[in-house]
Amino acid sequence: MDDQNIKTQVREHYASIARDALAGTRDSCCAPADNNASSCCAPTNVISADAIALPTDIVNTSLGCGTPLEIARVQPGETVLDLGSGGGLDCLYAAKLVGASGRVVGVDMTPDMITLANANAKKVGATNVEFRLGELENLPVDAASVDVIISNCVVNLAPDKDRVFRQAFRVLKPGGRVAISDIVTRAPLPDALRSNLASWASCVSGAIPETEYADKLRAAGFVGVEKVSGGENLTEPVYSAKFIARKPENT
Numbered sequence: 483m484d485d486q487n488i489k490t491q492v493r494e495h496y497a498s499i500a501r502d503a504l505a506g507t508r509d510s511c512c513a514p515a516d517n518n519a520s521s522c523c524a525p526t527n528v529i530s531a532d533a534i535a536l537p538t539d540i541v542n543t544s545l546g547c548g549t550p551l552e553i554a555r556v557q558p559g560e561t562v563l564d565l566g567s568g569g570g571l572d573c574l575y576a577a578k579l580v581g582a583s584g585r586v587v588g589v590d591m592t593p594d595m596i597t598l599a600n601a602n603a604k605k606v607g608a609t610n611v612e613f614r615l616g617e618l619e620n621l622p623v624d625a626a627s628v629d630v631i632i633s634n635c636v637v638n639l640a641p642d643k644d645r646v647f648r649q650a651f652r653v654l655k656p657g658g659r660v661a662i663s664d665i666v667t668r669a670p671l672p673d674a675l676r677s678n679l680a681s682w683a684s685c686v687s688g689a690i691p692e693t694e695y696a697d698k699l700r701a702a703g704f705v706g707v708e709k710v711s712g713g714e715n716l717t718e719p720v721y722s723a724k725f726i727a728r729k730p731e732n733t
């Protein structure tokens with residue numbers, strides 16, 4: 483399977499969800515639609531609208547599998563980068579946490595998702611958040627410019643995870659940190675499943691064992707790599723897990 487084919491499939495899948503959300507033709511991005519049987523959704527893991535004081539219709543655009551901001555310890559004035567920002571929910575929540583003196587940047591490779599995220603930001607009048615069209619493998623972000631990277635159910639979709647983590651390392655300031663929620667597996671998936679193009683977009687085929695995931699973060703240069711939660715239910719072969727890591731001070 484060619485990496486570009488995977489990305490095209492993933493982009494088309496999420497473009498269709500974004501267009502439906504913009505048209506108001508689905509109650510929740512996680513709700514199955516005829517042309518879109520499944521996604522990277524674990525809606526029960528997503529934080530409530532009340533808790534973050536954002537409108538329910540924006541919270542419903544979430545396609546995440548957790549809330550990385552719960553473990554990111556974001557402080558007022560910081561710069562936050564969201565890898566694969568989708569409809570922008572985590573960015574808008576981060577925008578509240580960093581306040582007027584901070585900044586949030588979301589990067590996503592799907593133009594319709596950028597349109598949806600901008601529409602959501604406008605709806606709540608957020609002025610300290612910006613969405614950039616781009617790929618995680620080639621981040622449109624300056625080196626050493628970010629305090630905190632978050633990501634919610636995205637890296638599993640990337641065929642070249644090593645490159646994504648190297649890019650994340652590049653754009654973080656020394657001492658900067660990473661908080662990720664993502665789909666991982668207990669053991670390597672069978673080849674037949676890994677080569678199933680249709681299930682890449684629904685966050686299955688691209689998922690890798692949690693130990694390999696942590697090793698890839700270390701290989702990119704991160705230290706303090708730790709799985710914070712996930713996989714406690716031993717019967718689940720594929721599950722959502724949260725990881726933290728940081729870039730050493732002296733880099």
Ligand SMILES: C[S@@+](CC[C@H](N)C(=O)[O-])C[C@H]1O[C@@H](n2cnc3c(N)ncnc32)[C@H](O)[C@@H]1O
Nearest residue numbers: 496522544545546566568590591592617618634
């Ligand atoms: C499952 S959705 C999650 C969106 C968002 N993080 C959330 O929690 O709602 C995955 C998003 O990642 C984006 N994406 C997937 N692979 C990407 C890549 N290689 N570079 C940039 N964006 C990517 C997709 O366009 C989609 O918007």
